[in-house]
Amino acid sequence: MIYHRAEHLDDALNLIHQHPDFLLLCGSTDVAVQLSDQNTVQGLIDIGGLSELRAIEMGSESIHIGALATVTEIMESAAVRTHLPLLIAASEVFASHQIRNLATLGGNIANASPAADLTAVLLVLNATLTLGSKQGRREIALDELFCGYKCTKLDHEMILGITIPLQEHQWYYRKAGARERLNIAKVSLAVVKNSGGYCISGASLNPYALRLRHVEELLNSGDVSDEKISEALAQDIAPSGSFRSTKAYRTRVAFNMVKEAFSSLEAS
Amino acid sequence: MQIRCTINSRPYRFECEPEERLLDVVRRLGMLSVKKGCGEGECGTCSLFFNGKLVNSCLLLAPQMQGAEIVTLEGLQKETETIRENFAKEGAVQCGFCTPGFVMRAYDYIIHEGSKDEKRVKEALDGNICRCTGYQKIVEAIVKSMS
Numbered sequence: 075m076i077y078h079r080a081e082h083l084d085d086a087l088n089l090i091h092q093h094p095d096f097l098l099l100c101g102s103t104d105v106a107v108q109l110s111d112q113n114t115v116q117g118l119i120d121i122g123g124l125s126e127l128r129a130i131e132m133g134s135e136s137i138h139i140g141a142l143a144t145v146t147e148i149m150e151s152a153a154v155r156t157h158l159p160l161l162i163a164a165s166e167v168f169a170s171h172q173i174r175n176l177a178t179l180g181g182n183i184a185n186a187s188p189a190a191d192l193t194a195v196l197l198v199l200n201a202t203l204t205l206g207s208k209q210g211r212r213e214i215a216l217d218e219l220f221c222g223y224k225c226t227k228l229d230h231e232m233i234l235g236i237t238i239p240l241q242e243h244q245w246y247y248r249k250a251g252a253r254e255r256l257n258i259a260k261v262s263l264a265v266v267k268n269s270g271g272y273c274i275s276g277a278s279l280n281p282y283a284l285r286l287r288h289v290e291e292l293l294n295s296g297d298v299s300d301e302k303i304s305e306a307l308a309q310d311i312a313p314s315g316s317f318r319s320t321k322a323y324r325t326r327v328a329f330n331m332v333k334e335a336f337s338s339l340e341a342s
Numbered sequence: 343m344q345i346r347c348t349i350n351s352r353p354y355r356f357e358c359e360p361e362e363r364l365l366d367v368v369r370r371l372g373m374l375s376v377k378k379g380c381g382e383g384e385c386g387t388c389s390l391f392f393n394g395k396l397v398n399s400c401l402l403l404a405p406q407m408q409g410a411e412i413v414t415l416e417g418l419q420k421e422t423e424t425i426r427e428n429f430a431k432e433g434a435v436q437c438g439f440c441t442p443g444f445v446m447r448a449y450d451y452i453i454h455e456g457s458k459d460e461k462r463v464k465e466a467l468d469g470n471i472c473r474c475t476g477y478q479k480i481v482e483a484i485v486k487s488m489s
Binding site: 109118169170173 | 383389396405465
């Protein structure tokens, strides 16, 4: 296996351009497990030294989180604590203390796991990504990044940062798994209710975390019944049955969470 | 490839392969408090300080040690004396395999957070697994170390 360490951003973008099939390495919490599971990794580009991508900055209308900010750094940010309690709630039950000290926000997104906890939360917070390549930079909405199981549209590019607009909102977050911590979600649901209505996303319900548009539409209509929730969910989710959970369990728990989110957010 | 880094305040220089784990390197260099349990970040018995943060050394690759400051339990003998004594006194030690990782996390928790609330202590141990004690005695030993 080949290993390159990028000394600065331009260096990293050049390396990505030359070796599009190499994995980016920073927190290493996903890469290390991947290396153990399969021996198909050609090479690594270590971006851990790009300290310019670590900052969390408060703007007048948004919060910008560098792709290399760790989950611990996000939890310690006063700006995030004040304005994005939903992101804090998901971070607190993310993996374990030792992993939170390593795992980066950019890594959680780019790894594109169906169970990506923070990706699900960022979707309902309307996050946009700044992508960088040798050709320059571009912005895309987070929900345009994924194209399948563990598959992204990153094209000789890397995630540089995540921008979350500031907007008054109420929120709901719930994660179900075999235990409380160090737990890969069997189902998680993130819900935001703001002046535009409901935004809902879930992890472990589809090949990748995505917005549940039919459920959103139903809750926004106000004409909600158990039967209608089930119907809308059936259109939005395609959970897999795996060693971690069954399709039936995931479907039922997603239904329970949607009901719980709706009743708690309507009441408040 | 050649790596230079600091382990327990001493400079080290060594050769490693890119796919080697930090955990295996520090063991090879003689830091045997760092145990190899699960190899995938679940059990915490390989915990050490990497640039000041407690991490699973099984998840980091050897090349990431370049220029890093690493501290293992061997380098914290004095600082963890009270914690280790309390682990022994409270019966928080049985087979001992998880103990170094728990002592490292206890030390990390006490210097950074330090609430005596048992619920907080239990939550703080979310990255460490013990298969003997049932955890209660470990929690008690940590709380006692803060008294």
